[in-house]
Every structure is written in structure tokens, then in C-alpha cells.
Amino acid sequence: MSRSPKTLTAVALTATAGVLLSVASPAEAADRNRDRDRFTPGAPGAGDPYFPDMGNGGYDVAHYDIGLKYDPASKNIQAVTRIEARATQNLSRFNLDFLGPLKISALTVNGKRASYERTGAQELEITPPRGLQKGRPFSVSVAYSGTPQTIEDPALGTSGWVPNEDGALMVNQPIGAATVYPVNDTPLDKATYTITLAVPKGLTALSNGDPAGSWTKNGLAVSRWEMRQPMASELSMIAIGKYDVLTTKLGRMPNITATDQRLGITPALATDFNKQTGDFQNYLASIFGKYPFSSTGGIALKANVGYALETQGRPIYDLTRRPGTIPRPDLIIHELAHQWLGDSVTPERWADIWMNEGFATYSEWLYFEKYTGKPVQQTFDEVYATPADDDLWVPKTADPGRDNIFHPTVYDRGAMTLHALRKEIGDKAFFTIARSWPTVNRHGNVSTADFIAYAEKVSGKQLDTLFKEWVYTSGKPSL
Template sequence: MTKTPRVIAAVALTATAGLLVSAAPAGATAVRYTPGAPGAGDPYFPDMGNGGYDVSHYDVGLKYDPATKGIQAVTAIKARATQNLSRFNLDFLGPLKISALRVNGAKAAYKRTGAQELEITPPKGLRENRKFTVTVAYSGVPHTINDDALGTSGWIPTADGAVMLNQPFGAATVYPVNDHPTDKATYSFTLTAPKDLTTLAGGDFAGKATKGGWTVSHWRMRQPMASELSMIAIGRYDVISSTAKGVPNITATDQGLGITAAQGQDFHRQTADIQDFLAANFGKYPFSSTGGIVAKAGVGYALETQGRPMYDLARRPGTIPRPGLIAHELAHQWFGDSVTPERWADIWLNEGFATYSEWMLAEKQDGKPVQESFDEVYATPADDDLWKPKTADPGRDNIFHGTVYDRGAMTLHALRKAIGEKDFAKLLKAWHTANRDGNASSQDFIRFSEKLSGEQLDALFQKWVYTSGKPSL
């Protein structure tokens, strides 16, 4: 094998904005560097994500100061260039002030542009397929997103701390990120707060230490995670830890909610029991730790944050999540977290499976057949708003619309009846197994269902997910 001569040359900026061309010795081809795309191409959220590179790992170190309600943070990113990059973007939203930014250890030029772009120009071009690192130091009070259609997300202050809930685009309020579900990565969190506060994140607990009045905790998400599923919680929590069939189970309840010790134990037990029920139907739990956090955040929703769902019960103090809600968020660990949609239009693949899991649990615990749950929803009048959006393309402002949840679950039941009990039971496990840790689309699911069952299913899915209006039975 012969080696290509190494070219060492200064990189010069041409007249075309963002284009770099490296000088080359006689006979060698000059390397052309171009900017990475400032978006991932998702029509619902054109500013989300970026092109030109693939992230493998985020290391987020964050210190919370109750006196200022702000943070001091350093995020280190490991990535690989997917083209010859002259510059690239990260998503970084809000007022956080950057104090230092380095690429491969060297100072890099940067500027904040557009809705949420952090545009970075390294001192020299980044070659395709080469790994590189980005380190950003910053501080301030993170931004909270209040979207009329999509609700509250991002960094959410609480009475004694904060939570970070990122669906669909809140991660960029807390750390620089390639903020689209198609660029999944592993994570580590190092969280520092006064010793009277608890710091929590998704993934495996990797230890903590207290010194000088501050406690530092370490968390590791060892399986690929979409940024919208990352989570941080800081505050006064009662924490319970155990192991459920070899999987660490960590649950926490906000002390400000008035949840008793017995209720906390019940929540912890139900988390393990319901997870076991889902694993019997969907296959082995996909992550190396589990649990759940009951918070007093005031956002009005629960979220399937990876490895440890978050349940906001600010409006229901003194209670714990109902079993159906636990089943919904834990089912997402398979459908939505481990197997993540390619585009936000495909979110019914998350919510349909999660809602169907509620129906399955109701059948097991309450003796209510899944068919009865289907019939109750189908009884909704034809002129109801439930039937208006297209399930597999609801529109940006409707990604959390009822049709995504209920009609998504109804689609799965219609599929069950079409392909039969045996093939449907196989499908529940095989779909996750085939796509674990990756991304998939509605069309991928349709093709997979057809191949597994041997049935032609275009008409079924056209009626249930690609057409608005109440489907006929």
C-alpha cells in the first residue's frame, strides 16, 4: 500500500462567502472547504439542527447558583465532519454569554446569527471524516421558550432550582447542540449545586461528592439520545434507588408537592412493574437505567426524557402519576427514544405506540379490552377537531394534537386487526429491534409492517394516517 503525500498548506479564504480552498503542491488537488448547512432540513423546524458533521458525544458541565438563578457551564462536543468544512453551526438560543470557544483546542471565530445559530469558523478547514472537538464556555440565566402552539420548554425555573425539558427545541437554551432528532449522541452531565439541593439527569448515576458547600453529581447516558430527550432537574427532591431485574431504577419526587414517603415508594414500585409489563410486549428495556422524576414545574405535561421520564404535577399536589401516564412515558423509551422519528411529521410513531400502551395496560389492570378503548375514541363525532389533521403530517403547530395520540393508537389497532394477533405481537418487538438506537419514518414503518405480515397495507395507512377526516370502518 502506498501513502498519499501529506499536504501542509495555509488555508486561504476565497471571494465566495464561507468557501475555503487550501493551497496545494504542483500535481496535487486543492481541497475545497464549504460551510455546513444551517439547518437539518426538517420543514416543521427549518432552524433546528445543522449539516456538515455528526456528533458522537456531549459532555455538559453545569453549575447552578441560586443567588443569581443562573449557570456557569462548559460543553465539550465530539463530532466527525461529513464534508470538508470551512465553518459549521450549532444551535444556541437565548441570552447566555460565551466567554471562550475552541475547536480542536484552538481559538475559533464565532458569531450569533438568525433565530438560534452559533456560526463557528475554525482556524483551518476540517477535513471530511476527521473527528474534531468543540469546547464552549458560557454563563448567564438560560432562556425559557413559551410557544403559543407547543407550550413551555427549555430551561424552566422552579421554586428552588430548575428543570430542563427540551421537546421539541429547548436543548439549545441550555447548551450548544446540533438540535435535531437525527443526530443522536451519547451524553455525560456533571452538575454542581449547593449541597442542600439535589441534581438529577437521565442515564446512569456515576457518583457524587461534596466539598466547600457544593455537591457535584455525575450522570452518563451511554446509549444514543436525541437532544430533545435530554433532561436536568435541580431542586429539593426525595430520591429512591433500587435495581429492577438488573436495571438501576432511580425515582425522585419534588418535596414541594406534598407527596408522602408511601406514595413515593408506590411510584417507584409502579415504575418497575409497568416497565416489566411493557418489556414483555416490546422486548428488553433499551437503556441501562430507568426511573422517573415528579416535578413541580408548572408546564402542564409529562415528557419521555430518555431513561428517566419527567412528570410535572404542579397542578395536582399530593398525588403521583397515574398508571396509564407511567405506561405512556415508559413506552416511549422504546418508541420515540430508542427508535426516534426522522422528521417531526412522523411523531405519531411516538405517541401512537405510547397511547396504545395505555390501552394495553388498562386491559391488563382493569379488564378493559383494547377494542373498547378504540371504540370510545372512534365514537368522537365526525366534525370534531380530532379528525382534522393528517396523523402522519399534522403540521408544525399540531405535533401534540390529539390526532397524533388517539388516531395514532387507533391506526395501530386497525393494523392489528388487519394482520392478525400473531403478526402484530411479533411487530411490537421486531420494529424496535430492527431500528434500535436509530431513526425511522412513517414510510419505513409501513414497509416494515408489510414485509413482516406479507400483507399489502397502503390502503389502510392512506386512510388512517395520510387522509384527514374520520375514517370509515
């Protein structure tokens, strides 16, 4: 449930001093000792071998309510994140991921002061006054402030909180969310979100999902956003700056696009960006079925991160090197295709990211065929012509390694795998899979093994040999 506009200042901009004064009573201390006998700590990781510190066990998050104020002059935030979750075991304590120098001023569980410790690479270890019973809902509230960390990873690039001269960007794939808010930072624990942002007048604050109100409070421009469908934390987004925002309707759905004023994009091009987003989304829906979210759009920005990203419901496109332009049509296609494959249907493990990028890249090939006349087979042949000793063929597509999750093999060989599958099972079965796979797995998590089993079920063919060559083996597959 979202809070009313009048409560923002109390919720998001100040910490409640009262919680700092509460001290555990002798009875509560005795209860805690008894809890130790039948309650155990939640796991400090979600089990992904590529990112063992990410995520946690013992609970499932239902909703994040983030209230955040940003001061561009100091680059500081003041924030309160409230988490609604359910225990999946009897918990004596549990962890959240929280990374960097942000200072916590208050932390409660079910409204009562809880003890906490920051340990390891990114762990916020929380011990509630009493154990949390399996199956029972609980809430966590964390008030904090400071300058969030920007992550610069040699293999994975820039993520986290990326400030600029008048605003900031939060981009989280794969490991940035915990720099801005306490989170169960694993794709396995999707949740809905309410994000309320307070920024100086003259700036615009954007996020995922549907706009849920805007107002002025104490000289600040406040906006609220609601992502009402489950979202993985790596797909959450905040963009703050001087933006021109264009809102149209795609059927009954809001189509919200924004262009960073520093890019010098003309109103005509901004309108074209909005129109292409709607047109291409409709085209992709003809392939993948009903769009899985309640709003759409995109943000063209100047961020110096060097990539576009499929942030849920509203992708971001960094056009720092291409001022005065809008995203290329094939790039819009790529990020919008991710809304079905990657955002709504999300891999269980990062090793399986080829299912995201392979489908998004193959969508580009389908776009080229429909809109430019270049056959998909021609694109496949051009990529397949890459020499056998090229690095493209070295990583295993379905297990490229932590530092190779954005390697060309994940994109190009992933797309080639889908085309090889199409040639093997025929167009009818292939496009049945393309349409039904996102539908039957909507808002869920899947593995490569799941996809192979589904493709075999739909096609009636045994496909082990094909997938062994294309995704499980290093080296150039034979045709």
C-alpha cells in the same frame, strides 16, 4: 471518557483564560485561505420543514460533555460544553444551535481559539483556524454563562430552562435544548452524554442515565450522570431542587425515582411510584422486547409546565395540579412505552411523531385491558365514536403540521391506526411487529414509510389503503 471529580471546577466553572489570548499566526491565516478553495460550510439546518432552524449539517456528534453550575438566587448558570464530533464533509465552518442571552467567554476547536458569530434565530456559526477534513474527528469547547431562556410557544407549550424558587428544570421537546447548551439540535444526530452538575448544598441535581459519582467541592454538591446510549437532544433533562430519591434494582439495572418535596408525597407513595415504574417496565418489555437503556426511573416534580415527558431513561411528571399524589398508572405506562418508541426508535421528521404517541397511547389501552379488564376494542370504539365533524379528524396523522405535533389526532388517531392494523393483519403478526420493530431499529431513526414497509413485510399483506385512510388523509376513516 469522563473526567475525574478533581477537574470539575477547572472544566465546568471557569473559562480558561489562555484561549482568549491566542491569535491566528500568518501561517494559520494562509492555511485558512487555502482551505476556502476545497472546504465548504455545513448546512445551517437539518432539513425538517416544521423546524428549519433546528439542527445543522456537515458533521455528526458522538458525545456531549456538559459541566454546569447553577445559582438559584440569581437564576444564572456557568457552564462549559465539550462536543466530540466527526466531519461528514470538508468543513470550512459549521453551525451549532445556541439560543437566547447566554454569553460566550471562550470557544475552541481542537484546542485552538476559533472565531464565531451568532446569527439568525439560533445559529452559532463557528469558523475553525483550519478546515476540518471529511471523516476526521474534531472537538469543540464552549464556555458560557448567564440566565437561560424559557420558551413559551402558544402551540407547543413551555420548554427550555424553567427556574423555580429553589431549583430549575430543563425540558427540551421539541426546541428547548439550545437554550441551555450548544447542540446539533435535531433528532437525526443522537449522541451519548456526560452531564456534571454543581448546585448549592441541600439541593439535588438529577439528569438522564446512570449515576457516575457525587462529591462536595467548594461548598457545592456535585453529581455526574452518564447516558451511555445514543440520545436525541430533545430528550435530555436536568432537574434541580429538593428531591427525595429512591434507588432500587430492576434486575441489575438501577431504578431511580425522585419526588419533589414541595409536592408532599409520602414515603409510602414514593415507594409505590418506584415499584410501579419497575413493574410496568417489565410488562412493556414483554410486548416491545428488551429495555433499550441501562437505567430507568422517573421524576415527580412541581414545574408548572403542565405535562409529562419521556426524557430518556427517566421521564418527568409535572404534578403541580395534583400535589400529594404520584403519576397515574396509565401515564407511567405512556412515558415508559416511549423509551422504546420515541426515545430508542426516533422519527426522522417531526411530522412522523404519531409513531411515538400512537404506540404510547396504544400501550395505555393495552394496560387498561390487562390491569382493569377494559378491552382494547372498547376503548377504540369509544374514541371512534367521536363525531365526524370534530377537530380530532382534521389534521393528517402523519403530517399534522408544526403547531399540531401534540394534537389529539397524533395520540388518539395514532393509537386507532395501530388497532386498525392489528385487526387487518391479526394478533400474531401485530405483536411480532410490536416486539421486533423496536429491536431492529434500536437507537435509530425511522419514517412512516419505513413502518408501513416493515408491517407489510411481516404480515405479507399490502397495506397502502389502510394507511392512506388512517394517517395520510384528513377526515374520519370508514370501518
